[in-house]
Structure formats: C-alpha cells, structure tokens
C-alpha cells in the first residue's frame with residue numbers, strides 16, 4: 001500500500017474571516033493547555049456555501065475546566081462575533097481503504113457541510 005500523508009481535498013473552503021479584539025486574542029492565547037496560538041484574524045473552517053454561521057476554532061481541548069472541549073467562535077461578519085462556545089470536536093475520522101486512518105475531522109461536533117479533510121485550505 002502506498003502511504004498517503006493527507007487525504008485528498010474536494011470542497012473549496014469558506015473565505016470568511018473574523019478580526020478578533022486584541023484583548024480577546026491575548027486572553028485566549030494566555031490560556032494554558034490550548035495547544036496553539038491564534039492571530040488577530042481567524043478563518044472560517046467550514047466548506048464554501050455552508051449553511052448557518054461561520055465558525056472558527058480559537059483554542060484546543062485542554063484549557064482550564066475544558067479538558068475535552070475546544071473553544072469556538074461563531075460569526076456572521078468580519079468584526080461581529082455571534083457567540084463563543086466550548087464544545088467537543090467532530091468524532092469522524094477519515095479511513096477509507098485504511099489509507100488515512102487517524103486523520104480526525106477538526107470541526108465542531110455536529111458541524112454543517114464537509115468534514116475538515118475534505119476542504120481545501122484557504
């Protein structure tokens with residue numbers, strides 16, 4: 001079997017972006033356990049023409065009080081947050097033909113549209 005490090009992508013990604021308030025960005029980046037840092041601009045992670053609001057992940061699971069939930073922000077326009085929520089991520093994994101086992105979907109649980117591995121990076 002040929003090892004393929006990443007599954008093929010098929011869906012264009014949403015191009016919506018959200019500008020975070022600097023105070024929010026700094027606070028989120030100060031949380032221990034997130035696993036990554038965010039910049040001033042975050043991108044919607046869903047596929048193009050998805051239904052509902054745009055969605056971006058702000059912190060990974062492991063922040064204080066949220067060992068199994070990521071921090072997400074829903075937004076409708078570039079500078080308008082609708083809500084921030086802690087929620088688990090989608091449990092789907094790409095595993096067709098066992099070539100891509102253990103490639104988890106990085107979207108929120110119950111997200112609309114394609115799983116993350118099916119979306120072209122924007």
Ligand SMILES: [Zn+2]
Nearest residue numbers: 014016044054
């Ligand atoms: Zn979007």
Ligand SMILES: [Zn+2]
Nearest residue numbers: 090092105115
């Ligand atoms: Zn998914």
